Amino acid sequence: MPLIMNGLTPIHWAVGGAGIAAVTLTLLFVGNRRLGVSTGFEDLCALVLDQPYFRRPSLRAGSGWRLPLLAGMVLGGVLSAVLGGGWEPTWALGTFDTMIGWGPAGKVAWMFVGGLLIGFGTRLAGGCTSGHGIFGLSNLELPSLIATVSFMAAGVVFTNLLYRVIL
Amino acid sequence: MLLLYLVLGTIFGFVLSRSGAADYDYIQGMFLFEQFQLYGIIGTAVVIGAPGLWLIKRYGRTATGQPIEIEAKPRHRGNIYGGMLFGVGWSITGMCPGPILVNIGEGKLYALAALAGALVGAGVFGAAYPRLARPLGLPPLQRGTGDG
Numbered sequence: 632m633p634l635i636m637n638g639l640t641p642i643h644w645a646v647g648g649a650g651i652a653a654v655t656l657t658l659l660f661v662g663n664r665r666l667g668v669s670t671g672f673e674d675l676c677a678l679v680l681d682q683p684y685f686r687r688p689s690l691r692a693g694s695g696w697r698l699p700l701l702a703g704m705v706l707g708g709v710l711s712a713v714l715g716g717g718w719e720p721t722w723a724l725g726t727f728d729t730m731i732g733w734g735p736a737g738k739v740a741w742m743f744v745g746g747l748l749i750g751f752g753t754r755l756a757g758g759c760t761s762g763h764g765i766f767g768l769s770n771l772e773l774p775s776l777i778a779t780v781s782f783m784a785a786g787v788v789f790t791n792l793l794y795r796v797i798l
Numbered sequence: 799m800l801l802l803y804l805v806l807g808t809i810f811g812f813v814l815s816r817s818g819a820a821d822y823d824y825i826q827g828m829f830l831f832e833q834f835q836l837y838g839i840i841g842t843a844v845v846i847g848a849p850g851l852w853l854i855k856r857y858g859r860t861a862t863g864q865p866i867e868i869e870a871k872p873r874h875r876g877n878i879y880g881g882m883l884f885g886v887g888w889s890i891t892g893m894c895p896g897p898i899l900v901n902i903g904e905g906k907l908y909a910l911a912a913l914a915g916a917l918v919g920a921g922v923f924g925a926a927y928p929r930l931a932r933p934l935g936l937p938p939l940q941r942g943t944g945d946g
Contacts, residue, residue: 632833634821636904641824644835647817648842654810655843656850662802663860665868667946668895672920684924687940696803701899703807708903710808711815720905725823727892739911741890746898746915747922748887753895754923754943755880755934757871760894762946763881764840767871769847774873774944778881785885790829793889 635725637716655765664696665770667762668704669753671697730798756782811900820900822892829889871944872937879934880943 634641655666674694677685712718722735753759756778767775818824818835827833858866888894891912901909927939
């Protein structure tokens with residue numbers, strides 16, 4: 632199955648997994664940091680919000696490395712497109728277009744609602760796919776196993792509900 | 799050091815972009831059990847990551863000789879409830895937090911709406927933390943639910 636981006640053929644899963652492991656281990660061995668992306672949302676919130684939660688020192692201490700990591704991830708997406716057939720703005724959304732077919736306004740609403748659940752949910756869970764699913768599981772942490780099983784199960788239920796029951 | 803994190807983020811983002819981890823169809827294929835790709839990616843990352851982490855912790859020092867200091871994430875009911883909310887959000891958008899950023903970089907315009915939602919969601923969570931902490935058994939505010 633081709634990627635939505637420029638119809639590229641994806642790299643082998645073993646190469647992708649090894650690349651992610653290399654980033655995780657380098658981040659720890661060189662930077663002394665545990666991989667995690669969703670706390671970066673809090674760093675971005677802390678730029679404008681002043682509640683005690685966003686002023687806690689443990690959060691402020693990490694923004695100096697998490698914000699450049701997040702910026703790099705955007706840059707990685709840009710590079711991937713530029714080197715893989717060219718960068719151009721798009722609304723293309725694969726199966727969503729063929730099965731649901733909403734235009735830009737509908738997609739913005741759909742994505743915003745999904746984003747709300749991602750932002751609130753990952754921070755309530757204490758991590759996301761990277762912090763719990765990759766680092767936490769690799770470090771054999773029980774809370775990460777619980778969170779990973781929870782988000783995988785909920786995703787399986789919702790996607791199956793949407794594409795096999797409702798549609 | 800800032801450059802290190804920028805470069806690591808760029809490699810991470812590039813790999814997510816090209817492996818299908820930031821692709822709506824591959825995420826739905828994972829949740830429908832029709833595509834092995836994402837299970838292979840996460841599985842490989844953990845199978846290599848676990849012994850690598852063990853070795854680094856056993857060595858006990860970073861490349862520059864500092865002691866390894868990583869805090870384990872606390873266990874609380876938010877692991878389950880938050881995980882479930884996030885799982886639904888992942889299914890709806892086809893993106894977890896990293897791929898939201900990657901998709902923005904790729905030029906997928908709807909990913910900006912997902913980021914806006916995620917920032918509002920995280921903002922509401924942080925503002926509501928003092929009220930959520932007791933009923934959900936969360937750690938003290940200064941600690942938070944866990945970094946990452």
